Amino acid sequence: MNFPFQFFAWVGSILYATEVLGTKLLSRHQVRNAWLMNFAYCSLMLVFVVPVSLYFGAGWPVLWGNLFWAGAFWALGNILYIVALYKMDLTTLSPLFIVRMGFTLFLGMVFLGEHLSIAQLLFIGLMFCGSLLVTLDERMSLRTLTKSGVLFIVAMWLVFSLDAMFIKKTIIDNGFWTATLWMFLIAEAFFLFTIPKFSKEIKHLRRQAWLFILFIAILDFVATLAVNRAYEKNISISSAIVTLPLSAIMAFILSFIKPGLLEKHSMKVYAARFIGIAIIVWAGIKLS
Numbered sequence: 001m002n003f004p005f006q007f008f009a010w011v012g013s014i015l016y017a018t019e020v021l022g023t024k025l026l027s028r029h030q031v032r033n034a035w036l037m038n039f040a041y042c043s044l045m046l047v048f049v050v051p052v053s054l055y056f057g058a059g060w061p062v063l064w065g066n067l068f069w070a071g072a073f074w075a076l077g078n079i080l081y082i083v084a085l086y087k088m089d090l091t092t093l094s095p096l097f098i099v100r101m102g103f104t105l106f107l108g109m110v111f112l113g114e115h116l117s118i119a120q121l122l123f124i125g126l127m128f129c130g131s132l133l134v135t136l137d138e139r140m141s142l143r144t145l146t147k148s149g150v151l152f153i154v155a156m157w158l159v160f161s162l163d164a165m166f167i168k169k170t171i172i173d174n175g176f177w178t179a180t181l182w183m184f185l186i187a188e189a190f191f192l193f194t195i196p197k198f199s200k201e202i203k204h205l206r207r208q209a210w211l212f213i214l215f216i217a218i219l220d221f222v223a224t225l226a227v228n229r230a231y232e233k234n235i236s237i238s239s240a241i242v243t244l245p246l247s248a249i250m251a252f253i254l255s256f257i258k259p260g261l262l263e264k265h266s267m268k269v270y271a272a273r274f275i276g277i278a279i280i281v282w283a284g285i286k287l288s
Helices: 005-029 034-055 065-087 090-096 099-112 118-134 142-146 148-174 176-197 207-233 236-242 246-257 267-287
Strands: none
Touching: 005 034, 005 065, 005 090, 005 207, 005 236, 005 246, 034 065, 034 176, 034 207, 065 148, 065 176, 090 099, 090 118, 090 148, 090 246, 090 267, 099 118, 099 148, 099 236, 099 267, 118 267, 148 176, 148 207, 176 207, 207 236, 236 267, 246 267
16 A cells, blocks of 8 residues: 555654653653763664565665765764753653754755745744743743753754665665665664763663663664655655654653653643643644
């Protein structure tokens, strides 16, 4: 059955949200080193990526240029994402993924000379206004926007925007499965250089944590395959679906069920954040 790209984008969005929630739980209660978390679950993903890709016909790449950059930017973007995840609440982090769409359009206007209408500029402005609200905490100060976690998110916007472009190009160059296999292998080669940052801690990681990381790796693997398939057909709409803040909703619900498990704020803070989320999502829909 030939599914539309929207189906793959929604599958990726739901799985990514579940994976993000699980990773955040691990960071709070099991794995305190962000570098260890990144290396462990990305390495475990290869356990699935290699045999599945080979089974479906992955081979030696025809063209390496776009493929190298797809792997390099995926590695860098993933590191930025993990570090930001360790530093920020999910009700702040998750909606900021959507702002990447407006950020990408703005970069296109500034550096590529692409034309944006007044309406598009207005929606981009609204997205950034919404991002101010989702960063608020009990202090209700806009100074929270300068938190280091937010700076990692801004860098991640740029990196993943570039990565989506190179993923699309390398799939055209080499085919879906070859591009997927070698993108992960190239990224893993970069991750090997981070081993000194956690080498003393990895041997103390409990079996329970490894099993949880394995579960997250499976989710990430399937989600990445779905998202790459969606990007193959369409980037803009796929990105809009993939970046919906589903994990923020999950974290908000969990804050009432298990207040000490993940995050807990006053209703005033959550009201401000979800107003910001509503503005970001609405503007994102208008832009897509």
